[in-house]
Amino acid sequence: MSLVPGASPAAASGAEHVTEPVAYDAILLASFGGPEGQDDVIPFLRNVTRGRGIPDERLEEVAHHYRAFGGVSPINDQNRELKAAMEAELARRGIDLPVYWGNRNWEPFVTDALREAHADGHTTIIAIGTSAYSSYSSCRQYREDFASALSETGLEGVVTIDKVRQFFDHPGFVEPFVEGVTGALRDFESQGFSAQDTHVLFSTHSIPSTDAAKSGPADRGFGEGGAYAAQHLAVAEAVMAGESAPWSLVYQSRSGPPTQPWLEPDINDEIARLAATGVRAVVIVPLGFVSDHMEVKWDLDTEALETAGEHGIAAVRVPTPGVHAAFVSGLVDLVLERRDGVPVSERPAVTPLGPWYDVCRPGCCENVRLGFKPALAGLQP
Numbered sequence: 424m425s426l427v428p429g430a431s432p433a434a435a436s437g438a439e440h441v442t443e444p445v446a447y448d449a450i451l452l453a454s455f456g457g458p459e460g461q462d463d464v465i466p467f468l469r470n471v472t473r474g475r476g477i478p479d480e481r482l483e484e485v486a487h488h489y490r491a492f493g494g495v496s497p498i499n500d501q502n503r504e505l506k507a508a509m510e511a512e513l514a515r516r517g518i519d520l521p522v523y524w525g526n527r528n529w530e531p532f533v534t535d536a537l538r539e540a541h542a543d544g545h546t547t548i549i550a551i552g553t554s555a556y557s558s559y560s561s562c563r564q565y566r567e568d569f570a571s572a573l574s575e576t577g578l579e580g581v582v583t584i585d586k587v588r589q590f591f592d593h594p595g596f597v598e599p600f601v602e603g604v605t606g607a608l609r610d611f612e613s614q615g616f617s618a619q620d621t622h623v624l625f626s627t628h629s630i631p632s633t634d635a636a637k638s639g640p641a642d643r644g645f646g647e648g649g650a651y652a653a654q655h656l657a658v659a660e661a662v663m664a665g666e667s668a669p670w671s672l673v674y675q676s677r678s679g680p681p682t683q684p685w686l687e688p689d690i691n692d693e694i695a696r697l698a699a700t701g702v703r704a705v706v707i708v709p710l711g712f713v714s715d716h717m718e719v720k721w722d723l724d725t726e727a728l729e730t731a732g733e734h735g736i737a738a739v740r741v742p743t744p745g746v747h748a749a750f751v752s753g754l755v756d757l758v759l760e761r762r763d764g765v766p767v768s769e770r771p772a773v774t775p776l777g778p779w780y781d782v783c784r785p786g787c788c789e790n791v792r793l794g795f796k797p798a799l800a801g802l803q804p
């Protein structure tokens with residue numbers, strides 16, 4: 424992994440995308456949220472899928488994943504741990520910035536976090552979404568959450584919210600994956616599998632193809648999969664630098680009607696295909712995810728590992744960043760680069776695509792299915 428100076432989007436587009444220093448007085452950790460008991464499962468799923476056209480059968484199937492875990496998603500406890508780890512890192516560095524946590528789909532909501540921050544006297548907030556890549560669900564929807572939360576709480580014009588750049592290629596996010604992949608490959612080697620017996624599957628959340636095409640700024644020519652696919656491919660390439668095992672990008676957790684195209688191939692189909700070509704071991708890398716939440720625990724640890732077993736091939740799933748020290752420290756660095764207005768050339772990024780924008784470009788990650796909603800932290804419209 425190396426720092427790639429001078430290969431920034433600003434350099435690529437000629438547009439200034441790094442903001443001036445700002446005296447932030449609080450951090451907002453913004454996440455997805457998840458149910459914390461059987462009674463929460465259906466109300467939570469209704470919140471997630473409002474206006475989305477997810478078929479009832481799919482909702483029942485997903486409810487079953489949560490039910491199998493007592494109706495509790497691991498994601499909230501993981502965010503509590505991440506918040507505590509960030510607080511410890513900030514204290515260790517002597518930085519006086521409180522961290523507030525709020526979710527899109529379950530308590531505590533972003534509105535709760537904003538009311539609390541404001542009651543404590545804070546007005547100038549820097550937000551971190553627990554999502555690394557560019558797409559509607561992982562970037563723009565957080566910016567919409569902030570806009571609607573400010574208007575719902577009546578704090579518009581009182582509290583400001585900026586958002587750190589998408590951190591898919593920040594070394595703090597990538598390093599835990601490098602450790603996981605190299606560790607898993609060495610383990611397979613010591614078990615007698617050659618590099619050619621082995622295949623590394625980088626897995627991320629599938630999204631509708633129309634969302635993918637609209638991900639990232641329109642003018643950078645990312646093609647069909649948009650910035651979303653391009654960023655994952657670039658990070659996977661960085662992770663595999665120096666390794667000889669073959670690898671590919673696969674998708675998981677598809678929902679939506681079967682008639683609607685989503686990104687493919689599905690991880691389970693790909694495992695079956697690889698097994699048929701003689702692959703004997705797969706390393707599964709949850710590249711799209713920050714922590715071991717339900718999409719990891721169910722779709723990878725339950726389903727994908729089972730698929731591998733059915734095809735008689737060895738499989739291991741490497742860890743997510745979670746509360747890895749490099750990741751926690753990287754999140755604090757992302758806040759400080761904004762507070763201090765660190766120039767692009769001094770910002771770390773392990774792919775030639777980044778460092779990504781402080782302020783999203785007009786039209787970035789638009790949702791053509793759901794239509795326009797006001798969003799903060801972007802150039803208008």
Ligand SMILES: CC1=C(CCC(=O)O)c2cc3nc(cc4[nH]c(cc5[nH]c(cc1n2)c(C)c5CCC(=O)O)c(CCC(=O)O)c4C)C(CCC(=O)O)=C3C
Pocket residue numbers: 455456457458468471472475477481482485496497498553554555558560561628629630631676677678679711712713716717718
């Ligand atoms: C890109 C992306 C990420 C990765 C970025 C990130 O990490 O944020 C992500 C994360 C997550 N997705 C999650 C859960 C769900 N996502 C759903 C539905 C959808 N996800 C989408 C995209 C993404 N989702 C999309 C395009 C849909 C279709 C509906 C729509 O157009 O918005 C549904 C509805 C039922 C279903 O169809 O599965 C559920 C329950 C959880 C919580 C897990 C837990 O509880 O532990 C997390 C972290």
Ligand SMILES: [Fe+2]
Pocket residue numbers: 628
């Ligand atoms: Fe999702």
